[in-house]
Amino acid sequence: MAAAPNHRASPRRASRRRLPWGQIGTHLVLLLLAVLFLFPFYVMLVTSFRSPSELFTPEFHLLPQEFTGLKYYIESITTSPVLTFMKNGVIIALGILVMQILTAIPCAYALAKFEFRGRNLLLALVIFALTVPIQVPALPLYLGLNALGLLDSYFAAMVPFFLSVFAIFLFRQSFKSYPDEIIQAARLDGLSEWAILWRIVVPGSIPAIAAFAVFSITTHWNDLYWPLIVIRSNELMTPPLGLATFADVESGENYGALMATATILTAPLMLVFMLAQRQFVRGVTMTGVK
Known part of the structure; x- marks a missing residue:
């Protein structure tokens, strides 16, 4: 008696039919976007090794035709206080970040976990303040700092950003998802609200804080507008x-x-x-989860 035909497809043929074309297309699009976003950084890096004669030629070469070595890097460090610029950037960016965290966390916790009259109005004002650019209060801030004699200082470069409404909104979303049962149990154990916030809630929101830290440091490290207004001396340049x-x-x-x-x-x-x-991705994806 002839054996019945085997209708089961071979593993190789089955894997071909299950080829995830959608995933392949998604990865190709992401790869293309990554190349587009990284290309300016590639040009910046390659240009730092090109000779001056190559910069204005009509032909574009992926690699330098005349390699200059570390000539421009040595020139950068020896002819200008690059390390001073970096030190100022670290002081200003970290100083702003610390003050933003210290001021935004209590505000966000109150909006997320306390019931009081006007809470929704305060949240609406926070969201509205997200739409106000730094250029709007720049003139009053400048006049106030000038009247106090505080221009050309670290404080002048940092003070407009000590309170971040974006941090309040982001942390509020993170604290909102924290279980109320744990907070109620801590209250029954006799912990104060301050201890609950800093010893229980904040450690559970490290991803959101890390995500905001990346946003804040990047923004104020690259900020040109406000330091250009208040910084005058080369020793304080960002x-x-x-x-x-x-x-x-x-x-x-x-x-x-x-x-x-x-x-x-x-x-x-x-x-x-x-x-x-890793913390940045977790913080961005988890702040909207309730």
């Missing part, structure tokens, strides 16, 4: 202001040294993001 020192009166911008300096000043931000990448 990284974006420091890039302006590479202007040559006779030949224009020294693009090689400019790109080398931009690479040096961008590297810390990329390192911070790489170290906080």
Whole structure:
């Protein structure tokens, strides 16, 4: 008797039919977007190794035709206080971040877990304040700092950002998802609201805090508008202001040294993001979960 035909497909043929074309298309689109976003950084890095004669030629080469080595990096460090610019950027960015966390966390906890009259109105004001750019209060802030004699200082560069409505909104969304049962149990155990906040709720919201830290540090490290208004001395220049020192009166911008300096000043931000990448993704994805 002849054996019945085997209608089961071979594993190789079945795997071909189950080929996830949708996933392949998604990854191709993401790869294309990654190339588009990373291409300016690639040009910045390659330009820091090109000779001046290659910068204005009509042909574009992926690699330098004449490799200059570390010439522009040495020039960047020796002819300008790049390390001072980085130190100022660290002081200002971290100072703003610390004050934002200390002020935003209690406000967000009150909006998330306390029932009081006017809470929804306060939340609406927080959301409305997200739409107000720094250019709107810039003139009153400048006049006030000038009247107090506080211009050209670290405090002047940091004070407009001590209270972040974005941090309040982000932390409020994170605290909102924290179980009320745990907070009620801590209250029954005799813990104060301050202890509950800093010893229980905040440790459970580390991903949201890390996500905001990446946003805050990146924003204020790259900020040019406000430091350009209040900073006058070279000793207090932030990284974006420091890039302006590479202007040559006779030949224009020294693009090689400019790109080398931009690479040096961008590297810390990329390192911070790489170290906080996992917490950043978790913080962004979890703050909307209730």
